[in-house]
Amino acid sequence: MKSRLIPISTLIVASLFTLPGAWAHGPEEGQEAVNILQQQLPANAPGKKAIMLTVDYAPGQASVAHQHPGAVMAYVLEGEVVSQLKGEHKPVTYKTGDFWYEPPGAAHLVSRNASQAKPAKLLVWILVDEQRPVTEPYRQEGRG
Template sequence: MTSSRFCFALLVAAGLLGGQATAWAHGDVADQVKVLQEKQPSNAPGKNAVMLTVSYAPGEASPAHQHPGAVMAYVLEGAVVSKLNDEQETTYKAGEFWYEAPGTVHSVSRNASKTQPAKLLVWSLVDVGKAVTEPVGK
């Protein structure tokens, strides 16, 4: 999938996720992102908790993006290369995980393999009405 298709998919995701402003920059809703649940927790007024999976085909990558809310990611299968803010690129394998503080720039997010798929489980806590993911610089 090309970067332009990812950007288009971001706009599609914003319109398809239950009328919420939730969106994800990692691909189209049907093939790449599967929202497992989205709730407004009673102990976090004004916030949406979103749980989803992100699937990467072999060699697939996402465009640079940031998250206005906190994000926790867990690699379910394969391996993913990630670069957050000014940190070094890190490869996370199945069973490994990371945290992204609100506003973290995620400049690299890609499948580490050219031959095997990769899949993430992602949880985010974001303000109601905000997208889970925004383009860098917004």
């Protein structure tokens, strides 16, 4: 299966208006690249889809604040990534070989390359309801 490159911010917008799996956008200048490696409907989890993807950050690149309606596991393949979920009192820098978990619905306030000189790359695994998007825009309480 041929992989597709998509920036997270494009996924957020596109996933609100398209059917699941209908992503066909390339990365735009200044945005991280998301490469979907595989997408499956696990037989032991009816109504769910499992997605494995990579996120490539150029030096100094950052994602817009977002949230995932499903569970997320991330592993740093290359470089260093700074991440902060809502409720964490400070951002955490993860290095190659480090990993973390995001519970469903967690707001991802910070996600960026820690380096201004070297690229960074994540391997991400997501389990989400079949009809839900992978990412959604972050909505602060009291705001639409």
